[in-house]
Amino acid sequence: MKVAFFSTKSYDRRFFEAINATYQHDITFFEVPLNADTAMLATGYPAVCMFVNDVADTDTLNSLAANETQLLALRSAGFNTVNLQRAAELDIKVVRVPAYSPYAVAEHAVALILALNRKIYRAYNRVRDDNFALEGLLGFDLHGCTVGVIGTGRVGMVFAQIMQGFGCSVIGYDAYPNEQLTQYVSLPELFEKSDIISLHCPLLPETYHLIDQSAIAQMKPGVMLINTSRGALIDTDAVITGIKTGKIGYLGIDVYEQEENLFFQDLSDTIIQDDTFQLLQSFLNVLITAHQAFFTRNALEAIATTTLSNISDFEQGKPLKNEVVYHPSPALL
Structure with missing residues (x-):
């Protein structure tokens, strides 16, 4: 054909x-x-x-x-x-x-968590500049953390299993619970209890801007938010406000709401016109990859x-x- x-x-x-x-x-x-x-x-x-x-x-x-x-x-x-x-x-x-490959996306989500937590991207650049100081690189143990998984399909379940391997307590939210994950909670409870929240649900009219100002207000101060699913699950402006106030302590995204004008192309010799994206790039506690989670x-x-x-x-x-x-x-x- x-x-x-x-x-x-x-x-x-x-x-x-x-x-x-x-x-x-x-x-x-x-x-x-x-x-x-x-x-x-x-x-x-x-x-x-x-x-x-x-x-x-x-x-x-x-x-x-x-x-x-x-x-x-x-x-x-x-x-x-x-x-x-x-x-x-x-x-x-x-x-x-x-x-x-649910493993490809789930493993990339975990990579974002580890890189953000242990400041791998900052440490790498420091060492290349012969700066071996540890100030500003403090992380935390994943063991004992509560991880909220929104969307427990194939990718969400692989991600949950990996995080359980780290010794995390995993809670989930999905309209169709998976019997392999025993602890499901409501969205407000997931927001309230989670130290790390990872999004693995599809983008539908009902999930558009699932993470908005109201959702962020319910989260723990300093929460880590990870999105390897679809950019528009997150209200970017609301997340930026959350970063500025300290409500969101870490943001790791492999997708972006307006990525169609940026991702999958080399724009290194141009001036990026997306001011929102440029602002996200300026935060030290934000790590962005360009829709590469699937790329194995x-x-x-x-x-x-x-x-x-x-x-x-x-x-x-x-x-x-x-x-x-x-x-x-x-x-x-």
Whole structure:
């Protein structure tokens, strides 16, 4: 099947070309993101593959449908940038990669915790400058801390298990509890009790700005907040206020609310115009990575395999086991 891939980098081509030796799809790689302005590039392609920050809104989908695209294959788990209602109206099937490597994302969340707690990023720069002083690098034992996990799907559960290995007490919140985690609490109780809070839930209308001014007010002073899920789970302005007041003692994020204008590209020779992002960068207790939590060899192989398998299932008329179906009222978490 002819497939147009958008937002591709060298590593996308490397892994997809290797896995496609088995599936034999006719792939064209485009570096530009998918949106209403670039959708015309997919003319003549019955399948389109998009990445996490590509936009399949009404205009984009209308353009794709007009050029006979029948399948939208996401090579990611999240689908918040897709207008599922319009896709259903146009009879464009939407498939995704619901799980690739929960270990990759969970382990990155733990890496952010350790780096923030023990000031690894600051210590590294000091030693390179021959500064071996320890002032300002004081951390705390993770053992005995209470860790709140919001969203206990595959990634959330792996993260919880790792933190239990550190000797932490783990509490969770999810609309659909996992029997492997025994201690679930309400969101207000999780905010109140947690020393560390890590977000592992999808971005839905119900979870947009889940961490807002009201939520932050309920948290412990000096709480550590980690987000490796979706940027808009956090109200960035409210978090900045929390950092300034000391309510949030540490912030580690691999995602950002306006990341589509920044991440996955080299802007080192430009002036970043996002003042909010620049302000976040200025805080010593904030650590930002650029949506790299998924970025392991294992995960990229799994993403390529599942994506190409999804496309083959569609081509062969098989049931789409990873189809995203439009529901007027998606369930919380």
